[in-house]
Amino acid sequence: MQRYFADSVRGNNVFLSPKDAHHLVDVVRIALHEQIEVVTGQTTYLCSISHLDPLEISIGHPIEEKRELDGELLLAFAVLKGDHNDLVVEKGTELGCSHFIPFLSERTIIKVAAGSEDSRILRLKKIAESSAQQCRRLNVPKVDRYADFDQVLSLTADQKFFAYEEMAGQSATLFAALAPVKAGSSILVVVGPEGGFTIEEAKKALEAGFTPVSLGRRILRAETASLASLSLISAFMEAK
Amino acid sequence: MQRYFADSVRGNNVFLSPKDAHHLVDVVRIALHEQIEVVTGQTTYLCSISHLDPLEISIGHPIEEKRELDGELLLAFAVLKGDHNDLVVEKGTELGCSHFIPFLSERTIIKVAAGSEDSRILRLKKIAESSAQQCRRLNVPKVDRYADFDQVLSLTADQKFFAYEEMAGQSATLFAALAPVKAGSSILVVVGPEGGFTIEEAKKALEAGFTPVSLGRRILRAETASLASLSLISAFMEAK
Structure with missing residues (x-):
């Protein structure tokens, strides 16, 4: 649904800025009686178009907005080449991730120092912020400095998964592993680099x-694995 | 897991080309006893590194590969701006989509003629092919010419969903809607453009x-909606 910020409120009607009104009528081509959301101060109302020319918008009931998951959703992802990290953070924010932990593993191709925060991390923080805004989340996900693999393994969460295809056929699917997870749990998922985890890393994760x-x-692909995991986990968390 | 094509086979050992052997040892830095997949002719074997210097690879058991979903998974997506269509097809192929139907809706911003096949469609077909190769699918998903919305509505599938947030709170989540779906069903999901469907389009879809x-x-975002839907549906289809 289209959403606008109120310019002013008079009685049961809300008024938009001339720019927003033009957008609604001429670009969106809203129809009579169609509904939009209008934010006034801290509250969002479901409003409807009661007249088109001139534009009149009647205020309906307030919308209760629940955008966040009921538990924490942490994604630790091996730093990738090119703009794939941007994609993971932008889409991951839409999918409800609360905390991104980019990390360096044995097969990570990008060379950066653990604990550092270079321009790429600052860029990811900005992407998380603008994506949170776009999908109307009230909380901007955290983006950590580069972690090393041991730091990732020391993270705490109620459920800790690592995507490891080398055990495919032996390890459960994420789908099956999520079934017993309780409502409100914190969930951490770790996704490796393109080359996957080494056997030593996998052993350490199991331990x-x-x-x-x-x-x-x-x-x-590594970035698809992150997004597919988050899609699945957030759908499960919202279904509980 | 790393996968290579065999250069030759002698007894219980498989040999790689010098280039692949170099990649495996010096780039991937494979460890002793670590496993790789080696394709010989039509069969793929799980092999293990039995010696590192010189490299020796022992053949293990053949791997049965089942990459496709048990039913058809169709995605009709409103044509998007920029390279978002590429993203939908690349990631959608990894996620098991068998058939992409790009379509034009009232709020589609890109101007193309229904039924046409311009360079963008050819590009999407190539992306589907290379992505299928990368994720080792045996079937390349179909990519249709531009459909109009009525053509999308006339598509047949056992389950037909359309992502429609304007009814959020009233409509079920995709997660809940998938629960009763039977194994082997064909599933079609329709995802609209950035501006969403118009009320008229939504009514027609319901009808x-x-x-x-x-x-x-x-x-x-529209492209995220496509990828989240496919992630969820393919996980459900593989769990049945």
Whole structure:
């Protein structure tokens, strides 16, 4: 639904700025009686178009907005080449991630120092902020400095998964692993680099209490694995 | 897991080309006893590194590959601006989509003629092909010419969903709507343009037997809505 900020409110009617009114009528080509959301101060109302020329918008009932998941959703992802990190953070924010932990693993191709925060991290923070705005989240997800793999393994969450296709056929699918998860749980998912985790890393993750999960029959690119995991986990978390 | 094509096979050992052997040892930095997949002719074997210097690879058991979903998964998506269509087809192919139907709706911004096949469609077909190769699918998804909305509504599938956030709170989540779907069903999901469907389009979709579904609490960009839908549906289809 289209959403606008109120310019002013008089009685049961709300008024938009001339720019927004033009957008609504001439660009969106809104129809009579169609509904829009209008934000006035801290409250958003469901409003309807009661007249088109001149434009009149009647205020309906306030909309209760619940955009956040009921638990924390953490994504630790191996730093990728090019703009794939941007994609993970932009889409991951839309999908409800509350905390991004970019990390360096043995097969990470990008060379940066753990603990550092270069222009790429600042860029990811900005992307998280603008994406949160766009999808109307009230909380902007955190973006950490570069972690090393041991730091990722020391993160705490009620459920800790790592995407590990090398055990496919042996490890459960993420879908099956999510079924017993309780409402309001915090969930951490760790997604490796394009080359995957080394055997040593996988062993360490198992020892640290992480559950290996498969993301299905096809080989997903690293950034797709992150987005598919978040899509699935957030749908599960909202269904509980 | 790393996968290579065999250069030759002798006894229980498989040999790679010098280039691949160099990649495996010096780039991937494979460890002793680590496993790789090696394709010989039509069969793929799970192999393990039995010696590192010189490299020796022992053949293990053949891998049965099932990459495709058990039913058809069709995505009709409103044509988007910029390279978002590329993203939908590349990632959608990884996520198991079998058939892409780009379509034009009232609020589609891009101007093309229904039924036409311009360079953008040819480009999408190439992306589907290379993505299928990358994720090792045996079937390349179909990419249709531009459809109009009525053509989308006349598509047949066992389950027909359309993502319609304007009914959020009223319509079921896609997650809930998928629960009763039977194994092997064909599933069609329709995702609108950035501006959403018009009320008239939504009415027509309802009349045509489509089920409106919500994709959760946050407002997803159009391309994210496509990818989140496919992630969820393919996970469901593989879980049945």
